[in-house]
Amino acid sequence: MKPDDAQLLELSGRRAAGIARTRRSQDARVLPAELGLEGRLMRRLLGSLGDPPLRVTLWNGESIFTGRGNAVAGIRIADRSALLKLFINPELYFGEAYGDGSIEVDGDLVKLLEVACRGMEHASFSGTLRHLVKSLDRPRSNALSAARDNIHHHYDLGNEFYRLWLDREMLYTCAYFPTPDVSLEQAQVAKMDHVCRKLRLRPGDAVVEAGCGWGALALHMATRYGAQVRAFNISREQIAYARARARAMGVGQRVEFMEDDYRNISGRYDAFVSVGMLEHVGRDHYGELGRVIDRCLPRNGRGILHSIGQDQPALLNAWIEKRIFPGAYPPTLREMLAILEPQELSVLDVENLRLHYALTLEHWLRRFEDARERVSEMYDERFVRTWRLYLAGSLAAFNTGNLQLFQVLFARAGSNDMPWTRAHLYGQWR
Amino acid sequence: MKPDDAQLLELSGRRAAGIARTRRSQDARVLPAELGLEGRLMRRLLGSLGDPPLRVTLWNGESIFTGRGNAVAGIRIADRSALLKLFINPELYFGEAYGDGSIEVDGDLVKLLEVACRGMEHASFSGTLRHLVKSLDRPRSNALSAARDNIHHHYDLGNEFYRLWLDREMLYTCAYFPTPDVSLEQAQVAKMDHVCRKLRLRPGDAVVEAGCGWGALALHMATRYGAQVRAFNISREQIAYARARARAMGVGQRVEFMEDDYRNISGRYDAFVSVGMLEHVGRDHYGELGRVIDRCLPRNGRGILHSIGQDQPALLNAWIEKRIFPGAYPPTLREMLAILEPQELSVLDVENLRLHYALTLEHWLRRFEDARERVSEMYDERFVRTWRLYLAGSLAAFNTGNLQLFQVLFARAGSNDMPWTRAHLYGQWR
Numbered sequence: 001m002k003p004d005d006a007q008l009l010e011l012s013g014r015r016a017a018g019i020a021r022t023r024r025s026q027d028a029r030v031l032p033a034e035l036g037l038e039g040r041l042m043r044r045l046l047g048s049l050g051d052p053p054l055r056v057t058l059w060n061g062e063s064i065f066t067g068r069g070n071a072v073a074g075i076r077i078a079d080r081s082a083l084l085k086l087f088i089n090p091e092l093y094f095g096e097a098y099g100d101g102s103i104e105v106d107g108d109l110v111k112l113l114e115v116a117c118r119g120m121e122h123a124s125f126s127g128t129l130r131h132l133v134k135s136l137d138r139p140r141s142n143a144l145s146a147a148r149d150n151i152h153h154h155y156d157l158g159n160e161f162y163r164l165w166l167d168r169e170m171l172y173t174c175a176y177f178p179t180p181d182v183s184l185e186q187a188q189v190a191k192m193d194h195v196c197r198k199l200r201l202r203p204g205d206a207v208v209e210a211g212c213g214w215g216a217l218a219l220h221m222a223t224r225y226g227a228q229v230r231a232f233n234i235s236r237e238q239i240a241y242a243r244a245r246a247r248a249m250g251v252g253q254r255v256e257f258m259e260d261d262y263r264n265i266s267g268r269y270d271a272f273v274s275v276g277m278l279e280h281v282g283r284d285h286y287g288e289l290g291r292v293i294d295r296c297l298p299r300n301g302r303g304i305l306h307s308i309g310q311d312q313p314a315l316l317n318a319w320i321e322k323r324i325f326p327g328a329y330p331p332t333l334r335e336m337l338a339i340l341e342p343q344e345l346s347v348l349d350v351e352n353l354r355l356h357y358a359l360t361l362e363h364w365l366r367r368f369e370d371a372r373e374r375v376s377e378m379y380d381e382r383f384v385r386t387w388r389l390y391l392a393g394s395l396a397a398f399n400t401g402n403l404q405l406f407q408v409l410f411a412r413a414g415s416n417d418m419p420w421t422r423a424h425l426y427g428q429w430r
Numbered sequence: 431m432k433p434d435d436a437q438l439l440e441l442s443g444r445r446a447a448g449i450a451r452t453r454r455s456q457d458a459r460v461l462p463a464e465l466g467l468e469g470r471l472m473r474r475l476l477g478s479l480g481d482p483p484l485r486v487t488l489w490n491g492e493s494i495f496t497g498r499g500n501a502v503a504g505i506r507i508a509d510r511s512a513l514l515k516l517f518i519n520p521e522l523y524f525g526e527a528y529g530d531g532s533i534e535v536d537g538d539l540v541k542l543l544e545v546a547c548r549g550m551e552h553a554s555f556s557g558t559l560r561h562l563v564k565s566l567d568r569p570r571s572n573a574l575s576a577a578r579d580n581i582h583h584h585y586d587l588g589n590e591f592y593r594l595w596l597d598r599e600m601l602y603t604c605a606y607f608p609t610p611d612v613s614l615e616q617a618q619v620a621k622m623d624h625v626c627r628k629l630r631l632r633p634g635d636a637v638v639e640a641g642c643g644w645g646a647l648a649l650h651m652a653t654r655y656g657a658q659v660r661a662f663n664i665s666r667e668q669i670a671y672a673r674a675r676a677r678a679m680g681v682g683q684r685v686e687f688m689e690d691d692y693r694n695i696s697g698r699y700d701a702f703v704s705v706g707m708l709e710h711v712g713r714d715h716y717g718e719l720g721r722v723i724d725r726c727l728p729r730n731g732r733g734i735l736h737s738i739g740q741d742q743p744a745l746l747n748a749w750i751e752k753r754i755f756p757g758a759y760p761p762t763l764r765e766m767l768a769i770l771e772p773q774e775l776s777v778l779d780v781e782n783l784r785l786h787y788a789l790t791l792e793h794w795l796r797r798f799e800d801a802r803e804r805v806s807e808m809y810d811e812r813f814v815r816t817w818r819l820y821l822a823g824s825l826a827a828f829n830t831g832n833l834q835l836f837q838v839l840f841a842r843a844g845s846n847d848m849p850w851t852r853a854h855l856y857g858q859w860r
Contacts, residue, residue, distance in 0.1 A: 180850060311776045311843045333777050334767040346741045346831060347763050350780035401776060401844030413741045414831030420610060426853040
């Protein structure tokens with residue numbers, strides 16, 4: 001080994017160096033001494049991710065293997081520019097390069113993203129730079145008009161597109177699988193029942209829903225539980241779809257779909273429900289949301305907040321925030337409680353459904369791939385690749401614990417109108 | 431009505447005045463115009479609590495009725511000094527005066543305290559003064575040596591005393607009643623099983639318990655679940671009792687009772703358990719507790735924190751902190767999460783068992799009253815009255831929602847070794 005190689009290895013950190021030495025006898029190709037500058041740069045990037053079991057091939061034919069055991073997937077990098085961008089901000093540019101095809105993945109995309117997710121948690125390298133970027137950066141504004149733009153960006157892509165890979169009821173939130181083998185359709189109905197049972201909905205209850213998607217839960221609460229529902233959403237396409245369904249089902253009298261922001265909710269309701277909207281609210285607006293909940297709940301009122309979350313505060317993956325969910329932020333449970341604590345509300349139950357979201361995403365990704373040809377007819381190749389990566393990346397994030405799913409049930413402080421145990425959620429009334 | 435009476439009524443606030451006028455035709459005795467200065471002072475104090483349905487009789491024979499409907503209880507105040515102290519700081523001096531007998535209660539003590547608890551939430555009067563006192567005051571220190579004094583104060587009163595009114599296993603924490611009609615003994619065993627099931631204890635699991643009381647849970651985990659337990663407590667009497675039980679049961683090899691502070695926990699364990707200790711830790715030490723949990727849990731580790739809590743941050747009732755639990759503080763759920771969030775830990779499940787603690791206290795209070803004669807032989811009258819008020823006051827606080835009981839289950843971030851749903855807690859394994 002030449003002295004300058006030894007220095008480079010020193011630079012790459014002891015961990016990478018250790019692995020490189022171990023591998024020397026096994027595979028001559030991976031010897032850092034034989035890699036060019038770009039190969040060594042890639043080597044270092046992988047080292048900073050804890051040497052995940054991957055195979056990376058560069059445009060010049062150089063291959064870098066890392067990790068112990070077989071590679072879970074291979075990555076082909078098409079040019080120097082893609083590599084350098086990856087080095088500067090892997091979180092953002094991996095997605096960008098995958099989207100435009102300058103990065104190609106061979107093998108299991110989800111497994112690749114899982115080892116990357118696990119590596120990111122312990123990333124030693126470029127961490128300072130990334131944290132700096134993260135601390136300077138902020139999610140986009142969710143003030144009233146900006147919120148409309150942000151929501152339009154994602155949810156008004158066309159109902160046709162979502163229909164290709166969501167369940168029959170068009171639920172675009174974490175399902176609840178009583179057992180892992182039930183179908184996605186069953187699990188989405190089970191999720192709606194889980195929410196309604198937690199809220200102990202009774203015939204005649206007035207319910208307000210903040211962020212109602214295509215209206216499935218609102219319609220379910222009205223038709224299966226006899227509730228009187230007013231549901232809010234600022235996505236025009238979703239509201240139009242929901243209204244059409246309500247008319248077709250003949251329940252227009254019992255479900256009112258409002259194309260309006262949650263901040264404009266007025267009136268009093270027995271229950272407040274929000275499933276999968278909080279991610280779009282933004283931390284700056286949690287106080288407002290708390291005041292909305294407070295003013296609409298009477299003495300025996302109760303509510304549920306269902307949201308993607310995190311164990312520790314961190315901005316959403318930069319690429320997802322840019323390409324998929326502008327303005328989105330997944331709160332920690334502690335941040336979610338900042339909505340409720342200042343009001344006279346009491347937390348009754350919190351359930352983390354992280355693995356249920358991973359399984360939901362497995363279903364969505366499979367259906368998306370099955371519908372790939374149809375999606376390709378509707379959108380360009382970049383769109384297809386971007387969405388595949390987003391679904392696969394989200395699945396990896398829930399599987400590895402980078403994302404959580406919190407269901408928080410609360411009630412008016414001091415109200416004793418609550419079930420004695422949680423057994424009623426599991427088929428036994430106590 | 432003379433002009434100065436009208437001014438006094440004006441001073442006492444519109445609410446009290448309104449009620450006084452309503453009652454005028456019903457009962458001439460309660461006319462503020464007929465009360466002396468002390469009676470009007472008492473009237474005002476009750477008005478500030480939202481005019482609870484109470485009857486107060488002063489040493490001079492004056493009676494004040496408030497609220498609509500029948501009084502739930504009567505209060506007799508023996509002298510002017512007791513009244514004035516009550517006016518200055520009702521939270522502290524009600525207990526002091528009840529303890530020394532200068533306040534006597536006729537009728538249902540718990541109901542009286544419940545209406546007072548509800549009134550305190552909306553107290554308009556002396557609120558500024560009380561908040562000032564609260565913000566200046568702090569619970570006593572829980573640094574290592576102070577913690578020993580604080581714990582000794584309460585838990586080393588003598589095992590004989592606690593044996594008179596606790597369950598057979600001597601559990602001095604919230605029980606879990608699968609149905610409200612099971613006995614206290616059954617409910618305490620059910621609580622231990624609820625905790626062990628949440629932790630999914632398996633034979634051979636190493637468990638560390640922080641704050642083990644008289645050792646019942648540690649012994650239960652070892653004998654019923656085959657766990658290897660190390661349990662910490664700084665109460666000398668409790669540890670001696672627990673060690674004697676372990677010897678008598680022949681499980682000294684599997685349960686180790688350490689007379690030591692949780693901050694001195696070392697080693698690695700599959701599970702961390704703490705039931706009813708956090709109340710004594712103090713907010714200043716939550717970071718330390720989090721680091722203790724972090725250093726003792728491996729990759730698949732999990733843990734439970736079970737603690738009395740509150741919906742919003744507020745100091746513990748001043749009298750309880752002074753007479754019963756020096757240094758104690760019941761955290762909000764959000765404050766509890768400050769222990770876990772900075773560590774690589776993920777919240778899986780939170781359950782609020784507030785009404786279970788109310789029912790536990792109902793059992794304790796009944797047993798305490800049944801054992802009153804025996805307690806009187808062991809301690810003086812002030813002790814008996816102080817403990818009765820503490821048990822009744824705690825019952826009232828849980829019933830009205832002034833206190834909560836949070837069970838927080840957590841695991842290492844990213845560990846997928848968790849049950850698919852919570853159905854296994856309710857008699858069904860999934």
